[in-house]
Each structure stands twice: as C-alpha cells, then as structure tokens.
Amino acid sequence: MRRTTVALGLGANLGNPIEQLRLSLQLLKQIPNLKVLRVSSLYESDAQLPENAESSWNQKFLNAAVLCEVRADLSAQTLLSHIKEIELKIGRAQADRWAPRRIDIDILYWDQEPYSDLSLSIPHRQLFERPFALLPLLEVWPQLRASMPERLPHWAQAWVSEKPFQTQISSRYFWPRMVGVLNVTQDSFSDGGRYLNSDALLEQIEKLLTEGADIIDIGAESTRPQALAVSEEQELQTLDWALTEIQKFNKSLPLSLDCRRAGVVRSIIEKFDISYLNDVSGFSSPEMQDLLVKTKKRAFVMHSLTVPPRADQTLSEVKNPIDQLVGWWQRKALELKDKGAASEQLIFDPGIGFGTSKKQSLYILNHLEEMSDIKSEVMIGHSRKSYQTEYSDRPASMRDMETALMTQKMNMAYVQFLRVHDIESQKTALRAKV
CATH class of the missing domain: 3.20.20.20 (Dihydropteroate synthase-like)
Structure with a gap:
C-alpha cells in the first residue's frame, strides 16, 4: 500500500508543557496507519500575540515537529479528527485564537498535493511566518530546503542567529x-x-x-x-x-x-x-x-x-x-x-x-x-x-x-x-x- 510522509507541529505553553508534549507524542503513536519516524529538538519561543492581548497570555511556548509515515487510507480529515481527540484528552479547551493552551497540534506539511477546506489547509497557511513551526519542520525534514528555496525566509537559514519570536532550541527541556x-x-x-x-x-x-x-x-x-x-x-x-x-x-x-x-x-x-x-x-x-x-x-x-x-x-x-x-x-x-x-x-x-x-x-x-x-x-x-x-x-x-x-x-x-x-x-x- 502506498505510503506518504506528513509533518505535525506540536506546541504548549500552559500547565506542564514538556509533559504534555511527551504525552501527545505517545498518543500520536496510537493512531492507526500512522508511524512516527522521528522528532525534532524542543524549541522555545515567545507567544505570538495580537495587540492588547491579556498580560497572562504572554507565556513562552515549547514547540516541536514530528515526522510521520502514513498509509494512503489515512486521509487528512481522518488524521485531523484523531488530532482533535488527542488535544481534548490532554485538556485543550475552547478559547480565543491567541490564548495560552495545554496543547496545540497542527498538520504542517504533507508530501502530496496541497489541500484546503474550511477546517484545514496543507501546507499550514502561516508556516513560513512562524519560526517555531518552520524550524522544527526543517530539522526533521531537511529535504524540504531544496524543494522550496524561494519560499524560505532569510531567518530560516541555519547561520542566522536572531529568529522572530526569539525562537531557539531549548537548553532546558529534553524529550527523554x-x-x-x-x-x-x-x-x-x-x-x-x-x-x-x-x-x-x-x-x-x-x-x-x-x-x-x-x-x-x-x-x-x-x-x-x-x-x-x-x-x-x-x-x-x-x-x-x-x-x-x-x-x-x-x-x-x-x-x-x-x-x-x-x-x-x-x-x-x-x-x-x-x-x-x-x-x-x-x-x-x-x-x-x-x-x-x-x-x-x-x-x-x-x-x-x-x-x-x-x-x-x-x-x-x-x-x-x-x-x-x-x-x-x-x-x-x-x-x-x-x-x-x-x-x-x-x-x-x-x-x-x-x-x-x-x-x-x-x-x-x-x-x-x-x-x-x-x-x-x-x-x-x-x-x-x-x-x-x-x-x-x-x-x-x-x-x-x-x-x-x-x-x-x-x-x-x-x-x-x-x-x-x-x-x-x-x-x-x-x-x-x-
């Protein structure tokens, strides 16, 4: 059966972010017809906030990317349904778009034709504006650099020190x-x-x-x-x-x-x-x-x-x-x-x-x-x-x-x-x- 590759983005800045990311990885492994291939390092970044956001929302995020292999009979919408179930299990509640959250899982990229409907867009619409999503993605899927060089922002180059939202590999948190x-x-x-x-x-x-x-x-x-x-x-x-x-x-x-x-x-x-x-x-x-x-x-x-x-x-x-x-x-x-x-x-x-x-x-x-x-x-x-x-x-x-x-x-x-x-x-x- 045909298999394709998909990358997921994980993020959390409420509760115990590292434990919630660890739990989300374990739950992703339980999804039928999905195989986890590897994970990125853990990245820390400032929260992306709108003007006049509540001060309590200004909490650093912990982010990562997970590279997966999926069988052809796992559709984007079915995968999204599994992701929503995992988010609910970990305790994500309905909240304003920019509010802090216990877990956020996005489908970042899929090696198939672009997909878009009212609930989902692949590649993620804001992927190239978010270093906390793009940098972990490029770490687990480095071949993407060669396939879309014209779309990569300058800050995505490895030699650029300062990244938007002060995004950097964490020196405090580790997967194991x-x-x-x-x-x-x-x-x-x-x-x-x-x-x-x-x-x-x-x-x-x-x-x-x-x-x-x-x-x-x-x-x-x-x-x-x-x-x-x-x-x-x-x-x-x-x-x-x-x-x-x-x-x-x-x-x-x-x-x-x-x-x-x-x-x-x-x-x-x-x-x-x-x-x-x-x-x-x-x-x-x-x-x-x-x-x-x-x-x-x-x-x-x-x-x-x-x-x-x-x-x-x-x-x-x-x-x-x-x-x-x-x-x-x-x-x-x-x-x-x-x-x-x-x-x-x-x-x-x-x-x-x-x-x-x-x-x-x-x-x-x-x-x-x-x-x-x-x-x-x-x-x-x-x-x-x-x-x-x-x-x-x-x-x-x-x-x-x-x-x-x-x-x-x-x-x-x-x-x-x-x-x-x-x-x-x-x-x-x-x-x-x-």
Whole structure:
C-alpha cells in the first residue's frame, strides 16, 4: 500500500508543557496507519500575540515537529479528527485564537498535493511566518530546503542567529526523562564501592539532581558478568540504609527501585515512597508480577536472557535483533496484562548488553525507529556498557563521552527514559544534536 510522509507541529505553553508534549507524542503513536519516524529538538519561543492581548497570555511556548509515515487510507480529515481527540484528552479547551493552551497540534506539511477546506489547509497557511513551526519542520525534514528555496525566509537559514519570536532550541527541556543511576554496590562495573558512605552517597545524589535527573534509580545488587553474589538480607540492609539517608536529604525525590527479589521489594515499598520498579529479569517471577499488579506502580520491564549476562547467550544472529525484541515485548506485555497489570504501568527496556552481543547492541541503538510496533514507552540504558569497546579502549568508568556519542545518534522519538550514570554529558549531547 502506498505510503506518504506528513509533518505535525506540536506546541504548549500552559500547565506542564514538556509533559504534555511527551504525552501527545505517545498518543500520536496510537493512531492507526500512522508511524512516527522521528522528532525534532524542543524549541522555545515567545507567544505570538495580537495587540492588547491579556498580560497572562504572554507565556513562552515549547514547540516541536514530528515526522510521520502514513498509509494512503489515512486521509487528512481522518488524521485531523484523531488530532482533535488527542488535544481534548490532554485538556485543550475552547478559547480565543491567541490564548495560552495545554496543547496545540497542527498538520504542517504533507508530501502530496496541497489541500484546503474550511477546517484545514496543507501546507499550514502561516508556516513560513512562524519560526517555531518552520524550524522544527526543517530539522526533521531537511529535504524540504531544496524543494522550496524561494519560499524560505532569510531567518530560516541555519547561520542566522536572531529568529522572530526569539525562537531557539531549548537548553532546558529534553524529550527523554533522565534516570540517574545510583549503585550502592561493592562491584558494579563502573562505579562499584563509591557510594557506600553517607557523604559520598548524598554528594552523588546532589550532583545528579543539579544536573537535571528526573528520577534516581537505586540498586544494591551488581548484575555485571561475574558479579559478587549478594544475599537477600545484604541487599535489603544496604537499600534500607541508603534510602533512609536519602529521605533525610529529600523526601519528595522520585525514586526507582532496581531490584528483582520480591521479598526485598516488598519490604522497601512498605517503608519508603518508591515511584518505579525496575526488574532486570523482566518481572519473570510470579511474586514480582503480583507486586506489580497490587502496587500499581510504573515499571521498567527489561529484556534479558540471563542475569548476570553471559557472552555465550545472546539473541539469534540469524534474525534482526529488534524483531526479536519486539516479539518478546508483545508476549511479555500480554502476559503481565493478563495477570492484571495496566498497559500504562509498563515501560519497555530492551536490555542493552543483557542477551545482546556488542554488534546487536549497536544495531539496536542505531535503529530504534524499527521498534515502531511497540506502543509502550521505552527506557534505554546504554551508559558505559561493553558495546562501547567496539569504538573505545577506555575503562567503563571513563566512558561518558562514548555514551554521549551514542545518545546524540539515537532516535529520540523512541526514548522516553534515558538511564545514565552522568546526566550533564548526555544533556550536552542532546543540546548539540542539531
């Protein structure tokens, strides 16, 4: 069936704009016959206002573009209907044309004949007057520069510094939520033993938060190859100590518990406020599945073949690794939902290095758009891992630059959570993406 390309513009300046843009992207992925290809950076701009506008309307917008592939049987009017449903779901209310809004989704451009009726015009009528729409569009669809050079305003050139409405790529907001790794272990592969006293622990937490971590993922069992065995009692004791110290420092800190033992998880969540569960064994045990259902907490569900990982047990080299991961996730998500978990709880982690060879890991990270059949949110944990020895000979503890290089290449349309050891280097990579 014939497929065409369409670009959508997203904008928000009311409520929590970044969360509303993230939600709109996830909902767009649910539209039948539409496949999200990639997203632009996030752009900030002044609001476009009429004369004598209310002062409360003067709030900066956060904008982005989403490039999609659509099947021929998805018409412009049908797509518009889906968009209106998404806007209503996110909370857009009827208001004056220039009023602040929780979400605004426009069809900017379509690679077919121009379309116009009373409710819709493609290309968007004001596309070439709005840098907050045109610049994100050109980022995700750069071929348009060559096809319409006579229509591009001077400010659309990359070398022009000042754009109308002070439009610029955001240095504060990023598509993925940043999950900071906090290992309170003796022998984790890159930072084992570093945070086993109160001063070092709290210093690292403060560093992660200052750099912009949205979530802290804490674990007390190393899962590297040949890791030292940790008893359930030891793991519980270490987590209890660390979380008690953290609670003294910041009681409202969003925490993820990196633990695969149901007994430990149960004891911890009875005592501490944990927002996310992170199970590297993919919630394979009935006890962990039961906790997932009963607590209703959001969960990072990781693909793994063995824990700790073994080099001789990886996905098949005969088949595309992403096809194998997609199949695994579809079966796993169905299994967990049959047990009573809600779809909204489940976040897929492809488990880079856990059942994937170095070559397979690199392929997965470079082709995330092939996971378009996965409608769930995705977490990528690629920080300092062994696949990086394919292009670096530095020790794991020094591989934040190698991690950042891969972060910069990844398709952020398919990364809702980024689990890393060093937040600032990864944010720098995302700022430099364009």
